[in-house]
């Protein structure tokens with residue numbers, strides 16, 4: 001039973017959240033935890049070439065393989081992570097979703113659980129809108145959306161940090177100067193564990 005964590009990250013925050021999600025999946029016995037990134041666009045790679053910090057983050061991710069369509073189709077459960085772009089998922093992640101038509105027609109995603117996570121620059125920069133707008137493609141594919149219940153430690157708060165019922169989240173800061181709060185990582189890990197546990201129950 002394979003649980004795939006797939007993410008996109010330019011400045012490292014969604015990467016850190018993905019690693020926490022992946023650790024959560026690894027806590028569940030009897031599942032194979034797989035961490036993959038989505039491919040970068042050539043045009044963005046050119047921008048990153050001229051940005052020292054983004055270049056370092058790209059180097060950090062070079063040993064994480066790019067998710068292939070075969071791997072996507074073979075997995076039993078998913079956790080998808082994207083930073084927000086104007087309140088929506090990054091085009092790099094959408095590109096992966098949009099390349100699934102051949103698998104969609106075969107119904108390979110139907111009945112498979114999927115959770116979500118995101119990162120925004122600002123507190124009200126669109127965590128919920130990003131998570132909610134990542135859901136329709138997954139519902140079209142027949143996936144079963146898994147959220148984060150409020151009984152999860154760290155969820156009920158009024159601080160400037162992440163944690164939504166629609167998925168895990170973090171705040172990166174306007175220049176990416178923040179690092180994910182310990183609670184954000186804990187909730188991300190819990191989401192990975194939850195998706196893996198539910199997938200085992202549904203498909204084991």
Ligand SMILES: Cc1cc2nc3c(=O)[nH]c(=O)nc-3n(C[C@H](O)[C@H](O)[C@H](O)COP(=O)(O)O)c2cc1C
Nearest residue numbers: 009010011012013014083086087119120121122125
């Ligand atoms: C084109 C573009 C649009 C963005 N739109 C938003 C936005 O709507 N709200 C927000 O809070 N941050 C926005 N950001 C900031 C990113 O969400 C932020 O850099 C990201 O969460 C950091 O995640 P990463 O470190 O994984 O790349 C935007 C960034 C870019 C490049």
